[in-house]
Amino acid sequence: MSEPMWFLYMIRCANGHLYTGVTLDIERRFKEHQTGGPKAAKFLRGKGPLALVYNEAVGTKSDALKREIAIKRWPRTKKLALIG
Numbered sequence: 001m002s003e004p005m006w007f008l009y010m011i012r013c014a015n016g017h018l019y020t021g022v023t024l025d026i027e028r029r030f031k032e033h034q035t036g037g038p039k040a041a042k043f044l045r046g047k048g049p050l051a052l053v054y055n056e057a058v059g060t061k062s063d064a065l066k067r068e069i070a071i072k073r074w075p076r077t078k079k080l081a082l083i084g
Contacts, residue, residue: 005024007024008022008064009055012083021041
């Protein structure tokens with residue numbers, strides 16, 4: 001049985017801040033963040049409206065976490081260039 005596909009995503013808050021995360025299901029995860037439920041990232045609470053501005057299929061969970069760490073280390077200008 002093959003490992004499920006993991007995704008990296010970026011969300012832009014109303015104040016312009018960017019949040020980067022990984023998930024198996026982007027639509028479900030974004031809804032969790034939007035509703036501010038118990039599984040939502042604390043960083044995003046009260047910072048809506050939120051916009052899903054980027055996502056990419058990464059592969060394994062390990063690959064997704066490595067990509068997330070790399071992008072979180074990037075300067076804001078490079079993140080904005082990735083978003084387009």
